[in-house]
Amino acid sequence: MTNLYRSGLCRFGGLLAAVLVSTSVYAGDIHVENAWVRATAPGQDAAGVDLTITSKQAASLLGVSSPVAETTELHSMTSENGMMKMREVKSIALPAGKRMNLRESGYHLMLNGLKSPLKEGETVLLTLSIKVAKRAAVNIEVRAEVRSLHATRAAEQEDPHRSH
Numbered sequence: 001m002t003n004l005y006r007s008g009l010c011r012f013g014g015l016l017a018a019v020l021v022s023t024s025v026y027a028g029d030i031h032v033e034n035a036w037v038r039a040t041a042p043g044q045d046a047a048g049v050d051l052t053i054t055s056k057q058a059a060s061l062l063g064v065s066s067p068v069a070e071t072t073e074l075h076s077m078t079s080e081n082g083m084m085k086m087r088e089v090k091s092i093a094l095p096a097g098k099r100m101n102l103r104e105s106g107y108h109l110m111l112n113g114l115k116s117p118l119k120e121g122e123t124v125l126l127t128l129s130i131k132v133a134k135r136a137a138v139n140i141e142v143r144a145e146v147r148s149l150h151a152t153r154a155a156e157q158e159d160p161h162r163s164h
C-alpha cells in the first residue's frame, strides 16, 4: 500500500515537472515543439527564437509576443554576398502537415529590447498568433528553453543577433 502510494506520488511529481519545462504544446491541429533561444551575451538585448510547428491544415504564423521583450518580429534570414541579412516578414506560411522548423526554413522569431539577460536553463513564455484558412487567428502559448551560449557552434557562427 505504502509502495503504491509512493510510486503514485513519484509519477505525479514527474508529470508535473515535465509539464513545467515542456517546450511542446498542442492546440487543436497545431503542434509546436523544440522552442529554444540561446542565452544572451553581456550587452546583447535582442535574440532569435527557433521552433518547429506542424499544422494539419495550411496556416500562417502571424506574429509572436513575449513578456521578456519590448517588441517582437518575424524575421527571415538570407545570405547575401556572404553576409547574413535579416528582414521582417508579415507572416510565415505553414504548409499542411509539414513539420516546419523555422531555422531550416530561413526564419526565426526576433525578441527585441530584452528586459533582462536570458540565462541558460530559464524558459521564455511566447504567445504565437496562428491563423488557419478563414478561421480567426488563435493564440498558442509555448515556452522556449534558454540554451547555453555555446549550444551549437555552427548555428552561432551564422547568428547575426550577437552583433546587434
Ligand SMILES: [Cu+2]
Binding pocket: 048, 075, 086, 108, 109, 110, 161
Ligand atoms: Cu532577427
